[in-house]
Amino acid sequence: MESNQKEKPPIIWLNLSVFVVTFSVAAIGTPVWAWYHGFDWAQIAMLLIGFTFSGMSITAGYHRLWSHKTYEAHPALKFIFALGGAYALQNSILHWSSDHRVHHRHVDDNDVDPYSAGRGFWYSHIGWMLREYQQHRYSDYSNCRDLQKDKIVMWQHKYYLPLVFIMNFGVPIVFGLLHGDLWGAIILIGFTRLVLNHHCTFFINSLAHIWGTRPYTEKNSARDNGFLAFLTFGEGYHNFHHIFENDYRNGIYWWQFDPTKWLIKSGSWLGLTKKLRVTPPDRIEKARATMLLKNIQARLSVSPNGSYRVQIIEQEYEALVARMSDYYEAKKRLIDMKKKNLLKKYEAAILVQQLQILKSEFHQQKRNWQTLTASYA
Numbered sequence: 001m002e003s004n005q006k007e008k009p010p011i012i013w014l015n016l017s018v019f020v021v022t023f024s025v026a027a028i029g030t031p032v033w034a035w036y037h038g039f040d041w042a043q044i045a046m047l048l049i050g051f052t053f054s055g056m057s058i059t060a061g062y063h064r065l066w067s068h069k070t071y072e073a074h075p076a077l078k079f080i081f082a083l084g085g086a087y088a089l090q091n092s093i094l095h096w097s098s099d100h101r102v103h104h105r106h107v108d109d110n111d112v113d114p115y116s117a118g119r120g121f122w123y124s125h126i127g128w129m130l131r132e133y134q135q136h137r138y139s140d141y142s143n144c145r146d147l148q149k150d151k152i153v154m155w156q157h158k159y160y161l162p163l164v165f166i167m168n169f170g171v172p173i174v175f176g177l178l179h180g181d182l183w184g185a186i187i188l189i190g191f192t193r194l195v196l197n198h199h200c201t202f203f204i205n206s207l208a209h210i211w212g213t214r215p216y217t218e219k220n221s222a223r224d225n226g227f228l229a230f231l232t233f234g235e236g237y238h239n240f241h242h243i244f245e246n247d248y249r250n251g252i253y254w255w256q257f258d259p260t261k262w263l264i265k266s267g268s269w270l271g272l273t274k275k276l277r278v279t280p281p282d283r284i285e286k287a288r289a290t291m292l293l294k295n296i297q298a299r300l301s302v303s304p305n306g307s308y309r310v311q312i313i314e315q316e317y318e319a320l321v322a323r324m325s326d327y328y329e330a331k332k333r334l335i336d337m338k339k340k341n342l343l344k345k346y347e348a349a350i351l352v353q354q355l356q357i358l359k360s361e362f363h364q365q366k367r368n369w370q371t372l373t374a375s376y377a
């Protein structure tokens with residue numbers, strides 16, 4: 001543990017004032033303005049557009065593109081994300097990504113993880129930015145050498161402050177003048193939008209490490225939480241993200257709310273994104289099954305004649321893993337051979353048939369496993 005309990009590092013007055021002023025204007029100014037002048041649909045729409053634009057520049061750009069390199073993006077898209085990131089006022093791409101890579105590498109290490117959830121909700125949410133906790137590595141970007149070669153990243157880093165002013169004042173002022181309610185726009189699209197953006201993103205460091213389930217791993221504090229995914233453009237599936245950080249998706253199932261994934265995927269149809277990385281499905285399924293087994297073992301270890309039931313479940317788990325790897329390996333082999341054109345027609349037909357058998361065996365075993373573990377899931 002750090003000794004900061006006794007001697008806290010000095011306050012960063014700039015950050016503190018930004019958070020206090022923006023929050024106060026949003027919390028007081030918005031209802032007062034709404035009461036005396038009202039907001040119309042165009043202003044509400046602009047609030048949502050601005051919120052989505054800056055929010056997704058962080059999730060799709062800062063996070064999944066630059067911090068984790070889960071896909072490649074067209075320079076035009078990168079440029080848009082760079083502007084949106086400045087609009088979100090969360091420091092430059094380079095700085096944000098550097099912090100975030102440390103967070104993943106040293107997650108939950110209270111001395112190194114810049115926003116370690118182990119130091120409590122307040123610290124991981126916003127407290128970490130209010131004092132000079134990170135002074136020793138403030139401009140150490142050695143974990144982002146790849147990003148230092150990215151022209152757009154370095155351009156945004158160099159002109160970060162002017163970009164922040166242009167976006168945060170320019171957008172609301174221009175919109176306000178065109179629309180005819182300057183102050184309403186400044187309050188709603190400038191301040192309120194920014195505060196919403198800030199706290200929704202901050203929830204990923206705080207709540208997404210405290211509140212939710214851990215279906216994939218218990219090695220770190222990250223949680224899956226559908227409600228948070230709704231507030232954070234899909235980043236709430238944080239347990240999955242921490243174990244498979246190179247995946248461009250966070251919510252991997254079709255019913256999970258992950259608009260950042262949808263944006264990246266649809267970008268690939270337009271040629272704006274490419275080389276989208278996904279985790280092999282067997283690794284995902286194995287992680288889930290292993291986690292479930294662990295939970296069952298823990299629960300049955302305290303119940304009478306639990307050891308017999310555990311034995312059966314362990315056997316089924318072994319069978320599941322074996323069938324799973326048989327199937328996925330055969331599938332991989334077949335795809336590989338097809339790619340290299342190594343197969344004659346009849347050989348391919350035989351292999352496809354064999355694969356079908358392995359698939360149905362695997363699915364049968366999966367059903368067994370689901371029935372057996374249903375009462376524990």
Ligand SMILES: [Zn+2]
Pocket residue numbers: 063067068100104241245
């Ligand atoms: Zn991440």
Ligand SMILES: [Zn+2]
Pocket residue numbers: 103204205209222238242
């Ligand atoms: Zn995290």
